[in-house]
Amino acid sequence: MTDDDAAAHRVTCRLGDLLDARGLTLVQLAALTGVTVANLSVLKNDRARAVRFSTLTAICDALDCQPGDLFAVTAPEGAPRQGHV
Numbered sequence: 005m006t007d008d009d010a011a012a013h014r015v016t017c018r019l020g021d022l023l024d025a026r027g028l029t030l031v032q033l034a035a036l037t038g039v040t041v042a043n044l045s046v047l048k049n050d051r052a053r054a055v056r057f058s059t060l061t062a063i064c065d066a067l068d069c070q071p072g073d074l075f076a077v078t079a080p081e082g083a084p085r086q087g088h089v
Contacts, residue, residue, distance in 0.1 A: 014077050017050055018074055023067075033066060037066045038062060
């Protein structure tokens with residue numbers, strides 16, 4: 005991924021946080037979802053460029069979460085933080 009690709013979006017994946025909160029590993033999640041450890045690792049490390057809805061559904065079912073729990077959109081660089089005047 006080039007620097008331009010990284011700057012093209014501000015979506016981050018919180019899979020690592022969700023796994024930590026549930027005491028699960030990527031290997032355990034892979035067994036629960038049928039998604040490969042390699043694909044889960046790409047998500048966890050914010051290297052994914054796309055996510056299939058079937059993968060998203062499987063992860064959300066296994067972790068008992070919503071897509072909004074799994075992903076966040078960060079503020080653009082230099083933008084004021086929302087809620088602060």
